[in-house]
Amino acid sequence: MAITIMDVARHAGVSPSTVSYAISGKRPISPSTRARIDKAIVALGFTANAGARALATSQTMVIGLLTQFxxxxxxxxxxxxxxxxxxxxxELGYDILLVTExxxxxxxxxxxxTGMVDGVVLLDVVHEDPRLDTLRAAPQPGALVGLPKRTEGLDVFDLDFGESARILVDHLHALGHREIIVVSPPRHVFDRGGAYGWRFRDAALERGARYGLQIHPYYGEAQQPAIGLSINAILDARPTATALIVHNDATIAALPSVLATRGTRVPDDLSxxxxxxxxxxxxxxxxxxAVESSPDQLGQQAVRQLVRRIAEPELAGAPVTRFIAPDLTVRGSTR
Amino acid sequence: MAITIMDVARHAGVSPSTVSYAISGKRPISPSTRARIDKAIVALGFTANAGARALATSQTMVIGLLTQFxxxxxxxxxxxxxxxxxxxxxELGYDILLVTExxxxxxxxxxxxTGMVDGVVLLDVVHEDPRLDTLRAAPQPGALVGLPKRTEGLDVFDLDFGESARILVDHLHALGHREIIVVSPPRHVFDRGGAYGWRFRDAALERGARYGLQIHPYYGEAQQPAIGLSINAILDARPTATALIVHNDATIAALPSVLATRGTRVPDDLSxxxxxxxxxxxxxxxxxxAVESSPDQLGQQAVRQLVRRIAEPELAGAPVTRFIAPDLTVRGSTR
DNA sequence: CTGAAAGCGCTTACAG
DNA sequence: CTGAAAGCGCTTACAG
Structure with a gap:
């Protein structure tokens, strides 16, 4: 049905292999032959069949993106x-197979x-991630976003949550805050093994202890109206706290309206x-x-490393675990 | 490298074609043969190569999802x-190739x-969408989410924005509101040809006119702080309006905090x-x-129709343009 | 600089 | 009920 390399070859009066070489550039082609082939390709609107190419090269030029919702x-x-x-x-020539199951x-x-992909990126990796055994057994390489308990043999990319917490505590400490509330991700994130929860919280506690600060850790909520209720309860329970560290997407997104409703002004009443x-x-x-969580850097680094491993397995070297250095953006919500 | 149907055949003492038939179920296999094949498949951990299968069947079992950001x-x-x-x-046996270029x-x-996909779903289709000519020229079928100007030959799915606007105007009219503000998507959405903008607004104006209501249409903004400024300006300019219809994602998301800051209570001061x-x-x-915008229904219907067209082109019939019936969820934000 | 041929791993008429 | 063979559309040693 669709037009093939055979059609192009006939149209250009050359062999199919010559067309293939002309396209790939893997061997020199005389200018006149090349011109005829190019013309034929354009005239017929030829595009090489991906399945056939994958079969011949054992490369699909597709990366699987495994998400977890x-x-x-x-x-x-x-x-x-x-x-x-x-x-x-x-940018690197790969397409994305999105896997949301x-x-x-x-x-x-x-x-x-099935060999549909040349490699995979796993998003939202947890402490004991059941996908990792399967990944280790697979013939394709993989890159993780999120730090698991065991990283042996895997390329891992994550934000440095410990350092992030220390930067925020340092920032507040430098401003003179002595009593600080930390709102973590919801409890079920900890239960499920989302290590970023305790990596952040524990580092905050440790840093606070070193400075002799009072740090009050709480689990946050993931949905309204629970978020508002919990924030109000926490603030009521800690009336002398002067600063709030929020490590919780849903809570921080709702916070402006929760605080406005409560009449709490930032940073006058609360940093x-x-x-x-x-x-x-x-x-x-x-x-x-806030510390910038840099999802773009994480994604980019994971893909680059993965492609390196796909393209030149021998040169890619030993597995790496890389933490993105946190970057503080000051927006004036502290006093 | 990976294990093939040949390996399974050898292990089971049958021919490769028999293995293929056993897997596909396209012809009867004797129980004992089937048992040996099943055992071999499990023992060797065989999974059919997707590229080879695609080449042989001209079916990839992949759907392209074309997004626009x-x-x-x-x-x-x-x-x-x-x-x-x-x-x-x-659910229907297809994987998703995510295309975000x-x-x-x-x-x-x-x-x-390249024949990487058996069909495509186009998201966020605009009035004069440049992708449609390419789609019409492609050998694969496609389904659109979003109504373009010309639907010839295409399966189209969209929310009924006109009816949505009428339902909301009716709701407010029944409660006695006489002066209503309508905040549309940003002007650039109209410029770009996002037809849902004017389909909604024009229907609201028409319906309002029929009831003799005052309807004040405005373009909304897409980002803070512009959103807050524009809402405040609009409400200040229309102090006698008693109701607000918001057809703008970014604005409605920011509205609770904007109104709280302003001290406007819903529904006491404003519906x-x-x-x-x-x-x-x-x-x-x-x-x-609010009227439920039903992205899940739209996506589901688009995929189902697409798969129907892929699987049985002759039975799929003439192209359809289907509008999802809007559904009002009352949450008590009106008086 | 170019061509003929084998092979990638499946599916599916064609035979029996 | 099962097998041998052709073919899907490419790529790439092997020859010249």
């Missing part, structure tokens, strides 16, 4: 990761087993700092001083 | 469409030309109605009576 997750945060991965992949392990087995990306902050109009 | 777009709204499309596709037309040509999806409302904790 927990039912209780704050959805708007996900797209920030998907887009940079997709854009970086395309609930049965993530089965899905991973499927896309690697607020957080951790979110530029895009997220813009979407939700967040005015808070 | 306008730089000024309100990103959190996009994922609502992506997920239902992906989930529905998987800025050069949407070129990308569409690429994925259809507010809008148009957004359940998930969107939950993510942003929106308390407004």
């Amino acid at each position: 927990h039912q209780d997750e704050f959805a708007p945060a996900m797209l920030q990761y998907v887009l940079p991965v997709s854009d970086t992949a395309r 609930t049965d993530a392990t089965g899905a991973l087995r499927r896309v690697t087993g 607020v700092v957080s951790l979110y990306s530029k895009d997220f902050g813009r979407a939700f109009s967040l005015p808070y001083t | 306008h730089q000024d777009e309100f990103a959190p709204a996009m994922l609502q469409y992506v997920l239902p499309v992906s989930d529905t596709a998987r 800025t050069d949407a037309t070129g990308a569409l040509r690429r994925v259809t030309g 507010v109605v809008s148009l957004y999806s359940k998930d969107f409302g939950r993510a942003f904790s929106l308390p407004y009576t």
